[in-house]
Amino acid sequence: MRLPVAFILITVMIDAMGVGLIIPVMPDLIRDVTGGDLAHAALWGGVLTTVFAVMQFLFGPVIGNLSDRYGRRPVLLVSLVVMAADYVVMAVAGTMWLLLLGRMIGGITAATQSTASAYMADISAPEKKAQNFGLVGAAFGLGFVIGPLMGGLLGEWGTRAPFWAAAGLAGANAVLGYFVLGETVTDAIRRPFQWRRANPLGAFKSLGQFPGFGRLFLVFFLYQVAFFVYPAVWAYFGHARFGWNAGMVGLSLGLFGIMMAVVQGGLIRLILARLGERGTVIYGLVFDVFAFAALAFVTSGTVALILTPLAALGAVITPALQGIMSKAVGDTRQGELQGALTSVSAVAMILAPLLMTSVFAQFTRSDAPVYFPGAPFLLSLGLIVIALAVFLNPRNRAVAA
Incomplete structure (x- = not known):
């Protein structure tokens, strides 16, 4: 693997790790800072998560458009340096307002995933875009697995230790990028920065x-x-x-993340070669219908542990959709596209926890008419059915051929 590609994948992995790395210590850290109880810490934790996602939504297109104008290299390197500094600030923060500021900056710098994806688009032949986006997804999956595991281990050394580790990882990767990352935005595809296209609504309209x-x-x-x-x-x-206790939950999520990395890093190539990008999206959506149905009604923990990694076999939808859209927009707008997709993901990150936890609460409360913990998975199944109907609309065939 070429060093620039390795740098890009490490950057995405660090983005994913940076979120998961601090999850295990956030309850204790917030209680240390506020002096409140666990319920109070959970409320602040929700605020920090929401702020992080809102910043990603707002700044995804900004970062993407900046990379279309000034290049992928400076945007990635500056973001990594700022990310490292941000983790240092959070490591020494003694007030909630400083932690809040840190999460705001973290949400902005985490939007670099759009620039990393744009870099992969720049260096990929049209027929290779989807499978290379799969590598980006695989790196994210590995970060999703490694982050919480490292966070839990480092948390034994104190609530601040994971932040220092995250700062060191981001800083070391910035140094690596400085020496190995070349620029892919040439004068032939460079375009002016425009504020009207560097906001989520403007990017979607464009x-x-x-x-x-x-x-x-x-x-x-x-x-x-x-x-x-x-x-x-x-x-x-x-x-x-x-x-299940926390250990079993962590094990099951780890199995899911590992399989997700295997699917997006390797198996997707076989699926794309056989089905094409449009067929791959259809396969992924249909597979998820059955996966969510199975998880909604499963009653055996052993069977659930088997189903969890198998459910990741549908994790081909995102890179295939990215490949379809990336080929359609051309070389000059890769950053803008990936920034807009980052904003879409951020909106989903804001809405989904509220929606899914509300449905779960309605069907598990003591006075629920029907006790059904799997209800959120049926909601997800319904969303996938709608997505499949929209995608199969004949009007999509021109762009998704």
């Missing part, structure tokens, strides 16, 4: 001019909301349905 893109964005959004059922309610679902 990209919506491409035939079928509005529906593809809707498919992407519906899938993201449905997929977020895992981080939103899996821990609560495992406890309510199977009596």
Whole structure:
């Protein structure tokens, strides 16, 4: 693997790790800072998560458009340096307002995933875009697995240790990028920075001019909301349905993340070669219908552990959709497209936890008419069915051929 590609994948992995790395220590850290109880810490934790996602939504297109104008290299390197400094600030923060500021900056710098994806698009032949986006997804999956594991281990050394580790990883990767990352934005594809296209609504309007893109964005959004059922309610679902403790929840999520990395890093190439990008999206959506149905009704913890990694076999939808849209927009707008997709994911990240946890609460409260912890998975199933119907609309065939 070429060093620049390795750098890009490490950057995405660090983005994913940076979120998961601090999850195990956040309750204790917030209680240390505020002096409150666990319930109070949970409320602040929700605020920090929401702020992080809102910043990603607002700044995804900004970062993407900046990379279209000034290049991928400076945007990535500056973001990594700022990310490292931000983790240092959070490591020494003694007030909630400083932690809040840190999460705001973290949400902005985490939007670099759009620039990393744009870099992969720059160096990929049209027929290779989807499978290379799969590598980006695989790196994210590995970060999703490694982050919480490292965070839990480092948390034994204190609530601040994971932040220092995250700062060191981001800083070391910035140094690596300085020496190995070349620039892919040439004068031939460079375009002026425009504020009207560097905000989420402007980016959606601009990209919506491409035939079928509005529906593809809707498919992407519906899938993201449905997929977020895992981080939103899996821990609560495992406890309510199977009596799992934190260790079993972590094991199951680790199995899912590993399989997701295998699928997006390797198996997707075989699926794309056989089905093409459009067929791959259809396969992924149909597979998820059955996966969510199985998880909604499973009653055995052992069977659930088997189903969890198998459910990741549908994790081909995002890179295939990215490949379809990336080929359609051309070389000059890769950053803008990936920034807009980052914003779509951020909106899903904001809405999905509220939606999924509310449904879970309605069907598991003491006076619920029907006790059904799997209800959120049926909601995800419904969203996937709608996404499949939208994608199969004949009007999408021109762009998704």
